[in-house]
Amino acid sequence: xxxxxxxxxxxxxxxxxxxxxxxxxxxxxxxxxxxxxxxxxxxxxxxxxxxxxxxxxxxxxxxxxxxxxxxxxxxxxxxxxxxxxxxxxxxxxxxxxxxxxxxxxxxxxxxxxxxxxxxxxxxxxxxxxxxxxxxxxxxxxxxxxxxxxxxxxxxxxxxxxxxxxxxxxxxxxxxxxxxxxxxxxxxxxxxxxxxxxxxxxxxxxxxxxxxxxxxxxxxxxxxxxxxxxxxxxxxxxxxxxxxxxxxxxxxxxxxxxxxxxxxxxxxxxxxxxxxxxxxxxxxxxxxxxxxxxxxxxxxxxxxxxxxxxxxxxxxxx
Numbered sequence: 643x644x645x646x647x648x649x650x651x652x653x654x655x656x657x658x659x660x661x662x663x664x665x666x667x668x669x670x671x672x673x674x675x676x677x678x679x680x681x682x683x684x685x686x687x688x689x690x691x692x693x694x695x696x697x698x699x700x701x702x703x704x705x706x707x708x709x710x711x712x713x714x715x716x717x718x719x720x721x722x723x724x725x726x727x728x729x730x731x732x733x734x735x736x737x738x739x740x741x742x743x744x745x746x747x748x749x750x751x752x753x754x755x756x757x758x759x760x761x762x763x764x765x766x767x768x769x770x771x772x773x774x775x776x777x778x779x780x781x782x783x784x785x786x787x788x789x790x791x792x793x794x795x796x797x798x799x800x801x802x803x804x805x806x807x808x809x810x811x812x813x814x815x816x817x818x819x820x821x822x823x824x825x826x827x828x829x830x831x832x833x834x835x836x837x838x839x840x841x842x843x844x845x846x847x848x849x850x851x852x853x854x855x856x857x858x859x860x861x862x863x864x865x866x867x868x869x870x871x872x873x874x875x876x877x878x879x880x881x882x883x884x885x886x887x888x889x890x891x892x893x894x895x896x897x898x899x900x901x902x903x904x905x906x907x908x909x910x911x912x913x914x915x916x917x918x919x920x921x922x923x924x925x926x927x928x929x930x931x932x933x934x935x936x937x938x939x940x941x942x943x944x945x946x947x948x949x950x951x952x953x954x955x956x957x958x959x
Contacts, residue, residue, distance in 0.1 A: 720854020
């Protein structure tokens, strides 16, 4: 019993430190990479649509790829599916309770429907219980198409030259330190998080599926949670939904696609139900905003109650 308690404590500490390293590592990497991009004259908006968007998805990517190579397949898929459900129901639910979230017309008409399509594609690919190399290629093709869409869509927005100028003031050696240190923290943090999660699942008797869909998903969604809640508190609530929708698309296309290119990703039959919930969460989001172009407090409450129902389902399945 004593051994189990000590192991549990070590696992929890590893999990917490792993999450902290993932979050801070992502922050530093984004800061350094965007600083270099600004020095090269790359528009800040393009930096935000690519480097920063990928940066907030790096915790999911690091954990999923690490788990896949270690044979913890349930954490790999559970992390992505769980993060997407949590992003939509919990993060947007909390954010819209703080302040109603305005939604851009393009997000309602194009990005949310594309998120639904990506979620459905992942479910169809998982019906044969694995995501293969060819399917990884397909996901990457969709990912490139999404980046092209973002690039052309960004031409309708104004660039933030002042932010570029601020980034250029940071010394080159500091930017290198941010990038290298950020990558190192992400790698170490992902290993700690996977170790902690798998040990907890083994000792407590919970399935890796449950741990991946809840605990690991929450930990790797911290960057999105912080970004959305802070944006809402500052009165920039419209940033929140774009951050979440973009992150969910990146999670499926970039992370699952990249992992499948490196190794075959097993897809347990139980995840078919979870993937269905992921699709439903995206449809609920679309239904809440399609008419009003706004995510209200009532919508936020509905989303939070929906996640509570899903969590109870997980406890008994």
